[in-house]
Amino acid sequence: MSTTYREVKADILRQITQGELAPGSILPNEVDLAASYGCARATVNRAMRELADDGLIERRRKAGSRVRRNPLRQAKFNIPLVQQEVEEQGSVYRYALVSRDIAPASDRLRARLGLQSSDRLLHLICMHYADDAPYQYENRWINLAATPDAETFDFSQTGPNEWLVKQVPFTDVQISFRAIQADAVYAEHLDCARGDALFQVERTTRQDDEPVTFVQLTYRQGHRLTTRY
Amino acid sequence: MSTTYREVKADILRQITQGELAPGSILPNEVDLAASYGCARATVNRAMRELADDGLIERRRKAGSRVRRNPLRQAKFNIPLVQQEVEEQGSVYRYALVSRDIAPASDRLRARLGLQSSDRLLHLICMHYADDAPYQYENRWINLAATPDAETFDFSQTGPNEWLVKQVPFTDVQISFRAIQADAVYAEHLDCARGDALFQVERTTRQDDEPVTFVQLTYRQGHRLTTRY
DNA sequence: TAGTGGTCTAGACCACGGA
DNA sequence: CCGTGGTCTAGACCACTAA
Numbered sequence: 001m002s003t004t005y006r007e008v009k010a011d012i013l014r015q016i017t018q019g020e021l022a023p024g025s026i027l028p029n030e031v032d033l034a035a036s037y038g039c040a041r042a043t044v045n046r047a048m049r050e051l052a053d054d055g056l057i058e059r060r061r062k063a064g065s066r067v068r069r070n071p072l073r074q075a076k077f078n079i080p081l082v083q084q085e086v087e088e089q090g091s092v093y094r095y096a097l098v099s100r101d102i103a104p105a106s107d108r109l110r111a112r113l114g115l116q117s118s119d120r121l122l123h124l125i126c127m128h129y130a131d132d133a134p135y136q137y138e139n140r141w142i143n144l145a146a147t148p149d150a151e152t153f154d155f156s157q158t159g160p161n162e163w164l165v166k167q168v169p170f171t172d173v174q175i176s177f178r179a180i181q182a183d184a185v186y187a188e189h190l191d192c193a194r195g196d197a198l199f200q201v202e203r204t205t206r207q208d209d210e211p212v213t214f215v216q217l218t219y220r221q222g223h224r225l226t227t228r229y
Numbered sequence: 230m231s232t233t234y235r236e237v238k239a240d241i242l243r244q245i246t247q248g249e250l251a252p253g254s255i256l257p258n259e260v261d262l263a264a265s266y267g268c269a270r271a272t273v274n275r276a277m278r279e280l281a282d283d284g285l286i287e288r289r290r291k292a293g294s295r296v297r298r299n300p301l302r303q304a305k306f307n308i309p310l311v312q313q314e315v316e317e318q319g320s321v322y323r324y325a326l327v328s329r330d331i332a333p334a335s336d337r338l339r340a341r342l343g344l345q346s347s348d349r350l351l352h353l354i355c356m357h358y359a360d361d362a363p364y365q366y367e368n369r370w371i372n373l374a375a376t377p378d379a380e381t382f383d384f385s386q387t388g389p390n391e392w393l394v395k396q397v398p399f400t401d402v403q404i405s406f407r408a409i410q411a412d413a414v415y416a417e418h419l420d421c422a423r424g425d426a427l428f429q430v431e432r433t434t435r436q437d438d439e440p441v442t443f444v445q446l447t448y449r450q451g452h453r454l455t456t457r458y
Numbered sequence: 459t460a461g462t463g464g465t466c467t468a469g470a471c472c473a474c475g476g477a
Numbered sequence: 478c479c480g481t482g483g484t485c486t487a488g489a490c491c492a493c494t495a496a
Contacts, residue, residue: 002466002467003466005466029481030481030482039466040466041467041468043466045483045484059481060474061480061481061482062474062475062476062479062480062481062482064480065481065482070394075305075306075308075402076303076304076305078303079303166298170246173457174455175304175455175456176456177454178451179409179428180408195410196410197408197409197410197425198408199406224406226404226406227405228402229404233484234485258461269488270486270487271484271487272486277463278463278464288464289462289494290461290463290492290493291460291461291463291496292461292463292494293461
């Protein structure tokens with residue numbers, strides 16, 4: 001009948017959210033907390049470490065643990081594969097390859113990704129449908145210097161994301177979200193009006209600083225990305 | 230000279246990203262790993278637990294640990310206070326209250342937040358500037374049933390976010406991102422054209438299921454939210 | 459039912475960094 | 478300097494669940 005780290009964490013969390021522990025105030029040290037909860041120091045340590053990971057407290061050797069003044073607000077988003085995303089909302093997923101070509105990197109992409117001018121890129125445009133309605137427009141560049149196999153793979157049946165995830169390891173991913181206005185191309189593919197506001201995710205994937213792929217995923221009008229914490 | 234959990238984690242991570250451990254393959258159990266790394270089982274456990282938290286492996290009792298087939302792609306975003314966000318990019322921050330009124334909740338908000346029809350809401354519209362250029366338009370509703378003090382507080386000098394973070398505890402936050410088209414009001418306040426695509430964050434904060442505040446934060450044209458992992 | 463991860467313990471040593 | 482958190486250990490019991 002010992003106190004678990006979950007109980008310790010929940011109790012401290014309660015004291016913080018209910019204002020018993022004011023922002024900026026200092027918590028007892030681990031030894032004292034262990035004694036008062038009647039558990040081992042390692043148990044308190046795990047509870048406190050998770051609270052620190054969650055951004056609720058700040059810990060420093062010798063200085064002790066304090067409740068953060070401005071609780072670090074951080075949100076975690078799942079970035080699912082399109083197919084899973086579509087199927088999880090109960091729709092039928094369909095994929096189509098719109099175009100495929102190979103060309104040297106444009107100046108814009110070279111600057112953005114840090115590519116050599118000699119590098120060749122595989123450029124794919126794909127559509128993802130939910131119940132036969134346009135769901136996502138995918139504009140992707142794959143660095144053939146990093147992924148030579150991509151040149152011979154047939155992307156007409158399998159989406160590049162599915163293939164890349166299984167074939168190519170990566171070490172670093174950068175993601176950004178923004179709003180863009182639909183031009184004629186987007187309007188046609190996503191079945192919306194020119195000028196509509198669309199939600200776009202841009203993602204750059206690297207393997208040890210070498211760019212592997214850059215993609216723009218543009219969602220149909222009205223899409224939301226949601227999370228809670 | 231023992232093996233640390235960081236070393237164990239880094240070594241397994243390397244095997245995954247370099248393809249030595251294929252997606253879906255099973256890892257040795259903790260006892261065996263501990264033996265092969267020459268450390269205690271608890272050390273291996275911590276390394277594996279963190280890999281699981283990071284979405285790289287899946288663990289199940291009796292079944293063992295496997296490399297995820299589709300590495301769970303999850304991104305963590307910091308949700309900073311506007312003032313910090315502006316100042317961190319080296320600009321001067323300025324705040325202004327645009328309007329303030331108190332009214333019963335509209336049907337739309339009642340449905341969205343799960344409010345009682347008798348609840349009164351404090352409705353604030355605020356502007357946040359960076360170097361005197363519009364940066365963010367804030368449209369906020371505060372539930373006076375949950376936060377009576379808000380009724381008498383003077384929001385003409387201090388932004389509601391700063392005040393709420395310090396005054397009101399919360400237990401649950403829901404965030405969503407989307408793209409919207411600027412109407413005449415947005416165009417005027419954010420100094421952009423009608424029809425421009427704007428990036429908007431919506432956030433609902435609750436304390437034990439009671440809605441505390443709902444806010445729409447609309448950024449100036451061209452804003453991006455970025456992260457890496 | 460047996461194997462695996464989940465957790466707790468009591469103790470130890472150490473690194474960091476405030477006073 | 479020396480208090481605090483960071484980490485490791487060897488062992489133990491337990492909860493879950495696949496076989």
